[in-house]
Amino acid sequence: MKRIVLLLPFLLLFFGTHAALTSLRDSRPPEVRLGFFPPAPVVKALSADQYQFISQLITLKCLFYFGTLVDVRKQMPDWLRLQRALYTASRLDPYNMDAYYFAQAILPWDAGKPQEAIDLLEYGFAHRTWDWYLPFFLSFDYAFFMKDYNKAGEFLTKAAELNPRAAWFATLAARYYYEGGKTALALAYLRELIPTTRSEAIKKQLLIRAEALERIFQLEEAIADFSKRFHRAPKDLQELVDVGILDHLPEDPYGGTFYLDKQGKVRTTSKLAFGKGSRGGHKN
Amino acid sequence: MEAIRTENLSKIYRQGLRQQKVLAVNDLNLTVSEGEIFGFLGPNGAGKSTTIKILCDLIRPTGGKATIKGRDVRQPEARRPMGYLPENPSYYAFLSGWELLEFHGTIHGVSKSQIRERGMALLEMLDMTEAAHRPLRTYSKGMIQRLGIATSLIHDPLVIIFDEPMSGLDPVGRKLVKDLMLHLRAQGKTIFFSTHILHDVEIICDRIGIITRGELKFSGDLTDVISDSFSSYEVVFRNPEPHQVQSLQQEKFSLRTYEDRVELEVDKEKLSEFLETCVKIGLEPYTIDPKRFELEDFFMGFISE
Amino acid sequence: MKDGAAVPRTLSAFITVAIKGGIRDRVISAILVVGLLLLLTTPVVAVFSMRQVLALASSYSLSIISLVGLLLTLSMAISLVARDLEQRSIYTVCSLPISRSSYLLGKFLGFAILILLAVAILGCFSAGALAVLERIYPPERPFAWGGFFLGLWFQYWIFLIVGAITVLFSTVATSNFLPLALSVGIYFGSYSTEAVRYYLQSGGGEDKLSPAVKIFGKLVYWILPNFSAFDLKTEIVYGLALSGKTVLLTQLYGFAYLGIVLVLAMIAFSRREFL
Numbered sequence: 001m002k003r004i005v006l007l008l009p010f011l012l013l014f015f016g017t018h019a020a021l022t023s024l025r026d027s028r029p030p031e032v033r034l035g036f037f038p039p040a041p042v043v044k045a046l047s048a049d050q051y052q053f054i055s056q057l058i059t060l061k062c063l064f065y066f067g068t069l070v071d072v073r074k075q076m077p078d079w080l081r082l083q084r085a086l087y088t089a090s091r092l093d094p095y096n097m098d099a100y101y102f103a104q105a106i107l108p109w110d111a112g113k114p115q116e117a118i119d120l121l122e123y124g125f126a127h128r129t130w131d132w133y134l135p136f137f138l139s140f141d142y143a144f145f146m147k148d149y150n151k152a153g154e155f156l157t158k159a160a161e162l163n164p165r166a167a168w169f170a171t172l173a174a175r176y177y178y179e180g181g182k183t184a185l186a187l188a189y190l191r192e193l194i195p196t197t198r199s200e201a202i203k204k205q206l207l208i209r210a211e212a213l214e215r216i217f218q219l220e221e222a223i224a225d226f227s228k229r230f231h232r233a234p235k236d237l238q239e240l241v242d243v244g245i246l247d248h249l250p251e252d253p254y255g256g257t258f259y260l261d262k263q264g265k266v267r268t269t270s271k272l273a274f275g276k277g278s279r280g281g282h283k284n
Numbered sequence: 285m286e287a288i289r290t291e292n293l294s295k296i297y298r299q300g301l302r303q304q305k306v307l308a309v310n311d312l313n314l315t316v317s318e319g320e321i322f323g324f325l326g327p328n329g330a331g332k333s334t335t336i337k338i339l340c341d342l343i344r345p346t347g348g349k350a351t352i353k354g355r356d357v358r359q360p361e362a363r364r365p366m367g368y369l370p371e372n373p374s375y376y377a378f379l380s381g382w383e384l385l386e387f388h389g390t391i392h393g394v395s396k397s398q399i400r401e402r403g404m405a406l407l408e409m410l411d412m413t414e415a416a417h418r419p420l421r422t423y424s425k426g427m428i429q430r431l432g433i434a435t436s437l438i439h440d441p442l443v444i445i446f447d448e449p450m451s452g453l454d455p456v457g458r459k460l461v462k463d464l465m466l467h468l469r470a471q472g473k474t475i476f477f478s479t480h481i482l483h484d485v486e487i488i489c490d491r492i493g494i495i496t497r498g499e500l501k502f503s504g505d506l507t508d509v510i511s512d513s514f515s516s517y518e519v520v521f522r523n524p525e526p527h528q529v530q531s532l533q534q535e536k537f538s539l540r541t542y543e544d545r546v547e548l549e550v551d552k553e554k555l556s557e558f559l560e561t562c563v564k565i566g567l568e569p570y571t572i573d574p575k576r577f578e579l580e581d582f583f584m585g586f587i588s589e
Numbered sequence: 590m591k592d593g594a595a596v597p598r599t600l601s602a603f604i605t606v607a608i609k610g611g612i613r614d615r616v617i618s619a620i621l622v623v624g625l626l627l628l629l630t631t632p633v634v635a636v637f638s639m640r641q642v643l644a645l646a647s648s649y650s651l652s653i654i655s656l657v658g659l660l661l662t663l664s665m666a667i668s669l670v671a672r673d674l675e676q677r678s679i680y681t682v683c684s685l686p687i688s689r690s691s692y693l694l695g696k697f698l699g700f701a702i703l704i705l706l707a708v709a710i711l712g713c714f715s716a717g718a719l720a721v722l723e724r725i726y727p728p729e730r731p732f733a734w735g736g737f738f739l740g741l742w743f744q745y746w747i748f749l750i751v752g753a754i755t756v757l758f759s760t761v762a763t764s765n766f767l768p769l770a771l772s773v774g775i776y777f778g779s780y781s782t783e784a785v786r787y788y789l790q791s792g793g794g795e796d797k798l799s800p801a802v803k804i805f806g807k808l809v810y811w812i813l814p815n816f817s818a819f820d821l822k823t824e825i826v827y828g829l830a831l832s833g834k835t836v837l838l839t840q841l842y843g844f845a846y847l848g849i850v851l852v853l854a855m856i857a858f859s860r861r862e863f864l
Contacts, residue, residue, distance in 0.1 A: 003859065007852045011849060014845035014848075017842035018842060025818060038637075060784075368684045370680040376606060377676075378613040387606055391599050393595065
């Protein structure tokens with residue numbers, strides 16, 4: 001009985017400090033949260049035979065970090081640190097598909113680091129030689145971001161050898177290349193990915209991106225329609241509404257605004273990523 | 285005031301998945317007076333150790349209470365005047381014998397100089413002086429037992445509780461411990477000890493208690509149980525000839541025949557008559573012993589009930 | 590009365606025995622020596638870094654201290670109560686005229702002092718190595734020595750809490766495997782409760798998980814200690830500033846958690862029977 005009384009002050013202090021500490025830690029700058037990972041060879045040496053597990057832990061930590069930051073706070077993650085962490089994860093366990101998958105889902109798009117994603121994926125494909133996803137991702141990155149259609153074709157052939165689904169994608173891709181429709185290509189790529197994505201945070205990002213691309217696609221079709229009718233390009237997007245091709249201008253789910261660049265391509269101030277539109281403003 | 289007293293003490297264990305009740309001690313009423321050596325007897329599993337552990341607050345009674353020098357054993361203070369040696373004791377093996385004495389002495393509040401003085405004397409008495417500065421892990425079982433006894437006495441306790449103090453000791457060690465116990469009684473200490481070696485009890489105890497299946501079957505003076513008087517002799521012959529055996533039977537002696545010997549009982553008064561018969565048939569007795577009523581017979585009487 | 594001196598006397602007797610036990614335990618000395626040898630390799634490893642030799646060196650040596658310290662903690666904590674129970678030395682110690690709580694507290698204090706010594710030895714050793722490296726490769730920002738020692742201090746508190754948890758489990762367990770396994774599990778779990786909480790708050794957790802899982806996650810966050818709060822490696826490695834409020838709250842939180850675990854252990858141990 002005496003001891004239960006002794007428990008009380010500790011319990012009071014505990015509840016007080018636990019709540020206060022929680023709110024204090026929630027308000028920390030997010031970059032502190034991903035933590036610091038020593039260079040890959042050091043981590044590998046320290047993790048003994050647990051390198052696979054550590055690699056997965058690092059990947060998971062990246063996922064939690066990304067999920068919290070982008071999903072809940074709509075803030076920009078520290079892309080460089082994320083990229084380095086994923087790099088470390090891949091060097092620890094070259095077969096860790098989660099690291100590549102996550103890298104492909106965020107690095108080329110949100111982070112604007114397609115070359116870094118390609119480097120990681122090529123490293124992964126050197127190990128996971130059976131996995132059609134890696135050449136599939138590579139071909140997309142080469143085509144969409146690097147505009148290197150030779151490389152893209154090369155990797156698509158490899159993907160098709162591994163999985164007939166990729167072959168189907170190849171025909172689709174060929175048509176889009178022919179028609180010069182990058183948006184449609186990206187859309188097809190995303191539709192291939194979304195059903196197999198298990199991480200909810202990433203899935204949500206992919207869905208938003210698909211939605212944005214669909215709207216761009218819608219705008220591009222409208223522009224094509226406009227050119228057919230008036231034999232010239234529209235001055236701006238508003239003209240599409242003015243002539244009655246569109247009811248209203250679609251909204252960018254990333255919070256930016258769609259506009260036409262000098263080449264007559266549909267662009268958005270958000271650059272298809274959260275945070276950029278609001279922070280970078282309309283300086284384009 | 286009694287040194288140790290239990291009132292309606294009982295302990296029920298719950299065992300196994302189905303929490304089956306096991307009655308280890310049942311309604312035990314025991315008193316041990318000051319200055320006596322009390323032998324607590326019983327077969328294995330009778331409840332001796334459970335009772336002793338309740339006295340040391342290592343096990344809590346399900347019912348009843350126990351006191352040492354009038355203090356409830358649930359209070360740590362009750363153990364201040366008490367010295368306890370568990371059955372097959374175990375101590376911190378990394379300490380030396382001397383360090384263990386210091387540890388126990390310090391916790392009992394014995395001053396450094398007194399620890400040194402008493403410790404030396406105890407080690408001397410138990411023939412452990414040479415091993416005192418070796419770590420306990422190098423000790424044999426008997427040495428641990430002897431050191432344990434020394435440790436339990438470092439604070440000069442008034443009430444000494446020993447659980448099987450003779451186990452693991454060689455004959456020399458047993459002699460040392462018996463002498464020590466008699467020495468302690470001479471100093472007016474109370475000793476309560478459990479054992480199943482009846483011979484030890486016969487030599488040193490003032491009073492005994494017999495416990496079987498958790499119940500106290502007997503408690504009283506040893507002199508009430510065994511006496512010096514006897515009424516018959518036990519005679520043993522070795523390898524008698526068949527005709528000699530026949531002659532004995534004709535004299536109406538009831539014989540117990542074994543492979544190489546024959547035993548018979550002769551009334552005290554009839555011994556000379558019997559010896560004459562032996563001379564007549566040319567048979568020499570191997571041994572002739574007075575037959576006493578021994579503790580063992582008394583004890584077995586309770587066990588077989 | 591005599592009683593006034595009884596408690597400090599008992600505690601000091603236990604501390605003396607604990608220190609003797611720790612020093613004479615070959616396993617513990619071996620772990621410590623391995624730790625020191627590993628710390629010797631800090632400069633070799635640090636050279637791997639291109640731009641932040643000292644950052645890598647400090648993170649490497651802190652990792653070694655946390656790993657070696659955990660091993661020391663577990664092997665010492667299990668010898669506190671569980672080994673007494675297993676080797677039956679509990680009979681001779683608990684039959685002394687002391688309460689069960691004094692026994693537990695005395696044992697734990699001995700452990701706390703031993704671990705403090707071990708962390709101090711490891712910490713001084715690695716501080717020496719870092720000081721040498723700081724001379725050879727001067728960092729852009731001065732190395733945060735205050736943060737380094739504060740980090741060691743909180744690392745020590747993690748060991749204290751893990752040790753207390755091991756003791757708590759030992760007071761109810763009958764073998765010494767279970768408390769060991771549970772403590773290891775809790776140690777690792779306690780580093781991820783915060784991440785799990787963030788995940789549950791994030792979109793991924795919000796939509797998909799069942800309410801039961803979410804409640805379980807919250808419960809775990811409250812019950813397990815939040816070791817992420819004690820982990821200042823990032824702050825140390827990059828010399829980030831720590832607010833006094835954070836330090837104070839973390840310290841109080843650790844103190845409260847340790848107190849709760851120890852009092853619970855005392856309650857459980859007082860009821861324990863030694864059959």
